[in-house]
Amino acid sequence: xxxxxxxxxxxxxxxxxxxxxxxxxxxxxxxxxxxxxxxxxxxxxxxxxxxxxxxxxxxxxxxxxxxxxxxxxxxxxxxxxxxxxxxxxxxxxxxxxxxxxxxxxxxxxxxxxxxxxxxxxxxxxxxxxxxxxxxxxxxxxxxxxxxxxxxxxxxxxxxxxxxxxxxxxxxxxxxxxxxxxxxxxxxxxxxxxxxxxxxxxxxxxxxxxxxxxxxxxxxxxxxxxxxxxxxxxxxxxxxxxxxxxxxxxxxxxxxxxxxxxxxxxxxxxxxxxxxxxxxxxxxxxxxxxxxxxxxxxxxxxxxxxxxxxxxxxxxxxxxxxxxxxxxxxxxxxxxxxxxxxxxxxxxxxxxxxxxxxxxxxxxxxxxxxxxxxxxxxxxxxxxxxxxxxxxxxxxxxxx
Numbered sequence: 516x517x518x519x520x521x522x523x524x525x526x527x528x529x530x531x532x533x534x535x536x537x538x539x540x541x542x543x544x545x546x547x548x549x550x551x552x553x554x555x556x557x558x559x560x561x562x563x564x565x566x567x568x569x570x571x572x573x574x575x576x577x578x579x580x581x582x583x584x585x586x587x588x589x590x591x592x593x594x595x596x597x598x599x600x601x602x603x604x605x606x607x608x609x610x611x612x613x614x615x616x617x618x619x620x621x622x623x624x625x626x627x628x629x630x631x632x633x634x635x636x637x638x639x640x641x642x643x644x645x646x647x648x649x650x651x652x653x654x655x656x657x658x659x660x661x662x663x664x665x666x667x668x669x670x671x672x673x674x675x676x677x678x679x680x681x682x683x684x685x686x687x688x689x690x691x692x693x694x695x696x697x698x699x700x701x702x703x704x705x706x707x708x709x710x711x712x713x714x715x716x717x718x719x720x721x722x723x724x725x726x727x728x729x730x731x732x733x734x735x736x737x738x739x740x741x742x743x744x745x746x747x748x749x750x751x752x753x754x755x756x757x758x759x760x761x762x763x764x765x766x767x768x769x770x771x772x773x774x775x776x777x778x779x780x781x782x783x784x785x786x787x788x789x790x791x792x793x794x795x796x797x798x799x800x801x802x803x804x805x806x807x808x809x810x811x812x813x814x815x816x817x818x819x820x821x822x823x824x825x826x827x828x829x830x831x832x833x834x835x836x837x838x839x840x841x842x843x844x845x846x847x848x849x850x851x852x853x854x855x856x857x858x859x860x861x862x863x864x865x866x867x868x869x870x871x872x873x874x875x876x877x878x879x880x881x882x883x884x885x886x887x888x889x890x891x892x893x894x895x896x897x898x899x900x901x902x903x904x905x906x907x908x909x910x911x912x913x914x
Contacts, residue, residue: 533853534873544569547892556868557900559886564734564843565808565815566891567765572808573801580800588793593782596793604799605778608770611741611806612758613750618778619799621791623730623759623769624658629785630755630771631662634724635695636784644668647693650684652676652709654702656728657876663697675702678713685721694723700732700743704877704885706844708736711747726755734763735842739809740816764805767798819843819890822897826888829901834914838883846872846883847904849913855882858911865903 529535542550545568549558567573580600590596601619608617620626637643647668651659654675663670671688674680681696688694696718698709711727718725729742737745740763744753755777760768771781781788794802809816823843830837836848849855852873859871862884869884877883888897908914 534856536856536871539868539870547889547896551863551868554863554866556863556866557892557896558868559888559900560868560870561887561889562731562762563765563891564763564819564887564889565740565765566889567734567763567805567808567815570765570805570808573765573804576804577797577801581795581797584796586797587795590793591789591791592793593789598793598796598799600796600799600803601793604794604803605770607803607806608758608772611809612756612772613741613745614756614772614774616775616778617770617772618781618788619760619768619770619794619802620785620787621768621794622787623728623757623761624661625787625791626757626759626769626771627656627658627728628662628665629787630726630757630777630781631659631695631697632665632786633781633784634726634755635666635668635693637693638784643692646691647695648688648691649695649697650681650688650723651696652698654705655697655699656703656730659697659699659728668693668695676707676709678710678717681714682717685717685723689721694721695726696723697726697728700727700729701735701842701844703731703844704872704883705838705846706731706840706842707838708732708743708746708841711743711749711753715747715749715752724754726757727753728757730757730759730762730769731842731844733758734809734816735819739813760802760805764802764809766802766805768794768802815890819888822890822892822894823888825894826886826892826897826901829897830904833901833905833908835904835908843888845886845888847886848881848883850880850882852879852882854911854913855884858907858913859884861907861911862903865907867900867903869904 539551588596605617635647644667649668650671653672671684673684732743734740736743756772760766838846856871862869869886872885873882
């Protein structure tokens with residue numbers, strides 16, 4: 516029997532097409548300039564937007580909580596895995612997000628899968644589930660797509676951030692007993708922002724549930740990084756806010772913020788919550804410390820935006836296509852997959868880490884090198900990176 520012999524053919528094909536990728540290894544801390552696979556590089560690929568992954572307050576909180584509570588929770592939260600530190604984190608998140616309640620999951624992908632499946636299920640009338648409709652932006656994150664696939668709901672896609680097309684879809688499915696609109700807050704590959712205010716108005720008109728995946732809006736948009744819902748001042752209007760603790764907050768995990776009824780329902784029905792061991796207490800404590808830093812050090816938020824503007828303007832001046840970015844996520848659109856990966860490799864050789872992104876992460880013909888600028892990058896580091904982008908871009912004929 517051939518078994519898994521086909522995998523060699525697939526890997527050989529990746530190499531032939533010039534898109535084979537080896538996982539990179541960082542030596543030391545996640546810093547703006549770090550050692551990756553033995554080479555010193557300016558790191559433009561980290562989600563550590565505010566530099567909190569190495570913040571002294573977070574380190575101290577994790578160490579102290581580990582000494583007090585131990586290294587592991589020992590069980591899933593619904594059984595005996597919920598410690599006081601987990602309850603405190605839930606409450607801190609709810610206060611930060613200005614909602615009634617929040618519930619932490621082990622990861623953002625788990626939060627998305629858990630809430631989508633739970634909200635689009637009907638335990639009392641299973642037949643009705645097939646009549647529900649979930650409406651998704653065409654560029655939504657893979658974890659949203661996975662969550663939708665776990666449901667029996669009918670699926671509809673609207674053109675990226677196109678409110679006319681969203682209205683068309685809503686009109687077509689308006690008779691469904693339950694309708695849910697899902698969008699990213701900040702789109703992870705393009706860096707543009709979903710128009711939550713306009714989505715809310717359409718949802719209100721058609722009686723639809725609203726959900727945002729704010730993984731890349733958390734810590735980036737809104738007052739002190741409160742996210743996209745705060746950015747559009749939709750507190751008390753938006754139904755489901757999924758956030759992550761793994762990016763701008765520098766730690767690990769995901770969460771759902773919303774009404775008390777929502778989180779209580781998820782405790783009973785969200786499978787990733789029911790069947791995943793709770794966070795190590797040290798991680799929960801570091802997450803709490805991160806929320807405190809967001810309010811205590813607003814200058815980090817400002818510096819991130821100042822750095823982002825400087826770098827984005829530099830790339831545009833050089834002549835690169837940065838797409839529709841509105842945030843610190845700035846893609847350099849190349850188009851050809853092999854060329855994008857070669858561009859990334861040459862940048863690395865010059866001392867800049869910008870990872871190539873190809874299909875299926877982005878659509879065919881839109882391959883790119885994605886960059887993320889953080890609060891802790893220095894102007895000197897960004898100028899160095901811009902010089903290398905220009906050098907490699909000219910050598911390859913991209914600019």
